[in-house]
Amino acid sequence: MEMKHLTLLLSLFSFSAYTASPLVALASSPSDGQSPSSSEDQPPQTVSKIPSNVNPKLKKICQEVNHPTECVTTASPFLGETADISPVTVLQAEIEAIDSKAKEALAKATKLAADPTTSKTITFPLNICIDGYKAILKNKQAILDAISKRDADELNMELSSNVDHISQCEDAFEEAKINSPIPELHSLLGKMIFNSINIGVDMVDFENKN
Numbered sequence: 001m002e003m004k005h006l007t008l009l010l011s012l013f014s015f016s017a018y019t020a021s022p023l024v025a026l027a028s029s030p031s032d033g034q035s036p037s038s039s040e041d042q043p044p045q046t047v048s049k050i051p052s053n054v055n056p057k058l059k060k061i062c063q064e065v066n067h068p069t070e071c072v073t074t075a076s077p078f079l080g081e082t083a084d085i086s087p088v089t090v091l092q093a094e095i096e097a098i099d100s101k102a103k104e105a106l107a108k109a110t111k112l113a114a115d116p117t118t119s120k121t122i123t124f125p126l127n128i129c130i131d132g133y134k135a136i137l138k139n140k141q142a143i144l145d146a147i148s149k150r151d152a153d154e155l156n157m158e159l160s161s162n163v164d165h166i167s168q169c170e171d172a173f174e175e176a177k178i179n180s181p182i183p184e185l186h187s188l189l190g191k192m193i194f195n196s197i198n199i200g201v202d203m204v205d206f207e208n209k210n
Contacts, residue, residue, distance in 0.1 A: 125172035
């Protein structure tokens with residue numbers, strides 16, 4: 001239990017640093033006429049933003065994470081119509097969604113890095129992101145294995161490592177003082193990863209077999 005709480009604290013710390021960064025702010029900047037505010041001032045997304053035709057069990061789980069709408073829209077395609085909705089099955093679906101989105105991010109980042117017209121200033125942090133996306137893809141099986149073994153400590157550790165990978169990518173662009181060429185995609189992947197942390201740490205309880 002102490003390990004679980006420590007992992008949660010470290011993940012939340014990484015989440016606070018990530019959401020306060022310029023890249024994420026760019027991906028979710030306010031529209032014209034709205035005054036900007038820090039991520040800490042922004043309230044969580046409301047349940048009303050979740051589509052009304054969502055499975056009630058999925059809706060209940062997703063409304064408890066940091067990004068409810070993204071939870072529903074990204075996990076739903078990987079849940080069968082007759083799936084038994086629970087924190088574990090939603091987490092498994094979100095891991096599949098993260099894998100899919102990481103592949104998309106990797107493909108776009110790799111193409112940009114290989115383009116001779118891409119500035120070296122952008123190529124360096126892009127390569128760090130490419131390494132991070134590859135690590136996230138490699139980490140998928142370790143997460144699924146931890147779920148299969150019902151090993152909460154290993155699950156939390158593996159989920160948290162994804163936070164490290166996405167944060168290192170963000171840090172590389174921040175240190176270079178430039179924005180990512182794929183900010184929306186990178187931001188969505190980050191939100192999905194933090195949703196998986198919310199579900200895996202706060203909701204999955206192997207002792208109660210949920």
